[in-house]
Amino acid sequence: MKVYAPDFFRDFRCIGSDCKDNCCRMGWDIEIDDDTYNYYKSLDSGMCRHISDEDGEHYIMQQNGQCPFLNENGLCSVLLEYGEEHISEICTEHPRFYHWFGGYKEAGTGLCCEESARLWLSNGGKISFTDWETDEPDDDLEFDPEALAAVIKARNVIIDLLQSSEFSLSQKLRLLLIFGLNTQDIAEIGTAQGFSELAEAFSDMDNVKDLLSQLESESSLQDKLDACRQVLCCFESLEYMKEAFPKALGEIKNDLEDIISSADAFDKAFPEAQNGLLSVAVYNVYRYFIECAEGAECLPFAVTSILNVWFVRLWCISLWLGGKFSLETQINAVKEYSKEVEYSDNTAELWERAYTDSALCAENIKAIAEV
Numbered sequence: 001m002k003v004y005a006p007d008f009f010r011d012f013r014c015i016g017s018d019c020k021d022n023c024c025r026m027g028w029d030i031e032i033d034d035d036t037y038n039y040y041k042s043l044d045s046g047m048c049r050h051i052s053d054e055d056g057e058h059y060i061m062q063q064n065g066q067c068p069f070l071n072e073n074g075l076c077s078v079l080l081e082y083g084e085e086h087i088s089e090i091c092t093e094h095p096r097f098y099h100w101f102g103g104y105k106e107a108g109t110g111l112c113c114e115e116s117a118r119l120w121l122s123n124g125g126k127i128s129f130t131d132w133e134t135d136e137p138d139d140d141l142e143f144d145p146e147a148l149a150a151v152i153k154a155r156n157v158i159i160d161l162l163q164s165s166e167f168s169l170s171q172k173l174r175l176l177l178i179f180g181l182n183t184q185d186i187a188e189i190g191t192a193q194g195f196s197e198l199a200e201a202f203s204d205m206d207n208v209k210d211l212l213s214q215l216e217s218e219s220s221l222q223d224k225l226d227a228c229r230q231v232l233c234c235f236e237s238l239e240y241m242k243e244a245f246p247k248a249l250g251e252i253k254n255d256l257e258d259i260i261s262s263a264d265a266f267d268k269a270f271p272e273a274q275n276g277l278l279s280v281a282v283y284n285v286y287r288y289f290i291e292c293a294e295g296a297e298c299l300p301f302a303v304t305s306i307l308n309v310w311f312v313r314l315w316c317i318s319l320w321l322g323g324k325f326s327l328e329t330q331i332n333a334v335k336e337y338s339k340e341v342e343y344s345d346n347t348a349e350l351w352e353r354a355y356t357d358s359a360l361c362a363e364n365i366k367a368i369a370e371v
């Protein structure tokens with residue numbers, strides 16, 4: 001099996017009790033694979049009273065908002081007592097993610113974990129990818145190799161554009177929107193042909209500049225404010241697990257005019273903050289665009305990628321205005337967004353709303369990309 005991943009993938013290590021926001025305290029019910037469940041049952045240790053059993057699926061039920069097996073030092077008591085081989089597969093793998101295509105696998109680490117977010121954001125805005133061979137057997141789910149090759153090619157072209165020094169952050173986000181809008185006809189011509197054509201079109205720099213010039217007219221401050229307000233209202237209608245994210249959302253909404261007017265000053269004061277935002281864009285494109293090879297539509301992924309960068313950018317400027325901006329607080333904002341929006345039902349909701357909610361129309365997404 002050939003594995004492809006960001007080159008820091010194999011450096012990821014859970015920092016355990018040093019983690020400020022342990023994933024075992026996020027309130028998620030944690031799925032237990034059958035082998036692990038059967039092992040716990042065989043122990044007759046009472047562990048199974050914390051595990052639900054519905055239609056053959058098993059979940060560790062949270063107690064007071066955290067995993068019942070977390071000890072007072074923030075460590076996993078199951079791992080300490082029975083060894084790593086006896087914790088659930090999800091616990092072993094989190095926050096890693098994978099996509100399998102026969103003898104090819106893509107891997108990465110999710111931004112919902114602060115250590116993973118640190119790795120993504122500590123690369124000076126340039127994420128490199130690497131591959132290696134493993135002895136893992138091929139996956140046997142069917143897929144279209146031509147569609148996969150075309151999607152990977154187009155996705156990598158977009159990642160290169162996001163990482164090029166040719167364009168500003170705002171231009172890159174607009175390119176992402178143009179790419180997403182251009183994928184809307186793909187259902188008619190087929191994934192392989194559609195993404196091959198897009199890969200070619202977005203590899204031609206003159207063509208890219210031409211495409212960009214079609215969306216180049218700058219929105220007025222009022223248009224940006226109106227678009228941001230509408231999109232923030234869309235975010236307010238979602239559900240969140242903890243206080244931090246809605247609190248930030250409220251502060252951003254209250255100070256929106258100040259935040260938008262201060263964007264240029266923030267960029268001058270902290271030019272390196274844009275590197276972190278670009279890494280967030282690359283993460284989204286790398287992780288989600290590959291699903292188009294399995295028939296998923298690309299536009300919602302493009303829209304949610306832009307939303308992610310935009311929201312974290314507003315949050316960073318808000319932190320800066322309050323004298324609290326640093327790489328650490330940026331990492332925290334990226335992680336909180338991922339936890340509350342990406343790793344929740346809110347993502348599917350936003351994908352759906354990319355087509356149905358006027359707040360997420362192309363004009364608004366263009367305007368927020370310019371902030």
Ligand code: SF4
Nearest residue numbers: 014015019023113115
């Ligand atoms: S969030 Fe990441 S670093 Fe923290 S406990 Fe979970 S896996 Fe470990």
